[in-house]
Amino acid sequence: MxxxxxxxxxxxxxxxxxxxxxxxxxxxxxxxIEDDITRIEALNIPTLAGCVELISSLVASIPIKLYKEEDEEVTEIKEDIRLKLLNEETGDTLTSFEMKKALVIDYLLMGNGYIYINKERGKIESLHYVKESDVSINRNVDPIFKNYDVLVNGHIYKPYNFIKLLRHTDNGFDGYGIIEENIILLSVIYNSLKYENILSKTGGNKKGFIESEGKLGLEAMLNLKEQWRNMYSNNTENCIVLNKGLNFKESQATPTELQLNENKITNGSEICKIFNIPPSIISGDGKANEGDFDKMFKMAILPILNSLIASINRDLLLEKEKKSFYFGYDANELLKGDIEKRFKAYEIAIKNKIMGVNEVRYKEDLEPIDLFEDTILLGLNDVLYNTKNKTVYTPNTDKTSNLKGGENNENRDSQ
CATH class of the missing domain: 1.20.5 (Single alpha-helices involved in coiled-coils or other helix-helix interfaces)
Structure with missing residues (x-):
């Protein structure tokens, strides 16, 4: 049984x-159930392509800087080969901007971005962007003590040979991109575009069927089909002659056809949510405001910048350097498009003794003024403080005071 x-x-x-x-x-x-979509197909979606272009361009345009912290004082390092490779010339066919832009695009779409660090005798000579599709990972099976090798074109490399930018990674060597995480939504949007493309190819002609009072002969049926095919092929013949007894009945528009424009707007907003970008910035309707830009920077740009800097600090700094050196970024470049906002920020920084006049002029690519060399304004708009010799000079009275004690009444020319 x-x-x-x-x-x-x-x-x-x-x-x-x-x-x-x-x-x-x-x-x-x-x-x-065709839920697969490639990178090229995804970039055919206008809103997605716009978001990727905006984020990657902004991140790539922000300069990377190197700092040294010693005795609780931070000093900017300006002469270092790594700064030149990251901000100017990579030593490869790509510029630094193009390299970082390609890296971020791979990061967003595929979840993984790679830059090869070319060293000779332990010294970094050049940086080379490597396409995500050309990289394979050979990992071990231990879920705790994770380790892996990087394979490129049949060659085996160690992880420290690359700057790795990984999105939503849970293992340190493989990330998840926008396409993989949102494949159903992107497939729906891409298929809607293909449907719209079909409508444009057919000239917008409605679908329908032919009703005949009697049975059509083979020759008549083939002739009717040929005329129908010609009309939908967008050529010069756009008229069909229906003989007596033949009637064309138009099929009703589907909900997809009736809501095509509404769906495009909704789908565009959904894509903006994926990238954490306010839809007003991408729509180009002029409704975006300063608050929208600030939200985009904090939610879409800042996390990528922090992840990129963390990767650069891990892979470009020597172990002995990691105790005192670190890379950072200068987001002030994003404010250069708004001169009023930029100069108000400078004014606040000078008034609150955060920056000196020459520091501001340096950021604006202007020559320093000797009068303000190594000085910051203390107040009354006329008091200058020398940060090197700890003296205060008041032009109104032509007096110099030493903060360490005592007063020097000599004029400034005799200093």
Whole structure:
């Protein structure tokens, strides 16, 4: 009895599998479960391409700087080969801007971005962007003590040979991109674009069917089909002659056709949510305000910058340097488009003794003024403090005071 039971169960399971296979084949033929989308297809979606272009360009345009912290004092290092490779020339065919831009695009779409660090005798000579599709990971199986090798074009490299920018990674060597995490939404939007493309190719002609009072002969049917094909092919023949007894009945518009424009707006907003960008910035309707830009910078740009700097600090600094050196970025470059906002920020920085006049002029690519060399304004708009010799000079009275003690009444020329 048990044998009969299991035999019957096996037959039922076989029938069920056949039914599922037949249903899957039917849905595939109808294009209803085609949820795969490539990188090229994803970039055909206008809103997605706009978001990727905006984020990657902004991140790539921000200069990377090097600092040294010693005795609780931070000093900017300006002469270092790594700064030149990251901000100017990579030593490769790509410029630094193009390298960082390509890196961020791979990061956003595929979840992984790689830059090869070319060293000779331990010294960094050049940086080389490597396409994400050209990189393979050979990992171990230990979930705790994780380790891996990087394979490129048949060659095996160690992780420290690359600057790695990984998105939503849970293992340190492989990330998840926008396409993989949102494949259903992007497939729906891309298929909507393909549907719209079909409508444009057919000239917007409505679908329908021909009703005949009598049976058509083979020759008449072939002639009618040929005329129909010509009309939908967007050529010069755009008229069909229906003989007596033939009537064209237009099929009703589907909900997809009726809501095509509404869906495009909704889908665009959904994509903006994925990238944490306010839709007003991408729409180009002029409704974006300063608050929208600030939100985009904090939610879309800042996390990528922090991740990039963390990766650069890990892979470009020597172990002995990590105690006192670190890389950072200068986000002030993003404010250069708004001169009023920029100069108000400078005014606040000078008044609150955060920056000196010459520091501001340096950021604006202007020559320093000798009068303000190594000085910051203390107040009354006329008091100058020399940060090197700790003296205060008041031009109104032509007096110099030493903060360490005593007063020097000599004029400034005799200093």
């Amino acid at each position: 048990n044998l009969k039971f299991w035999k019957r169960r096996k037959e039922e399971r076989s029938i069920l599998e056949q039914d599922e296979t037949g249903l899957k084949d039917l849905l595939l033929a109808a294009g209803l």
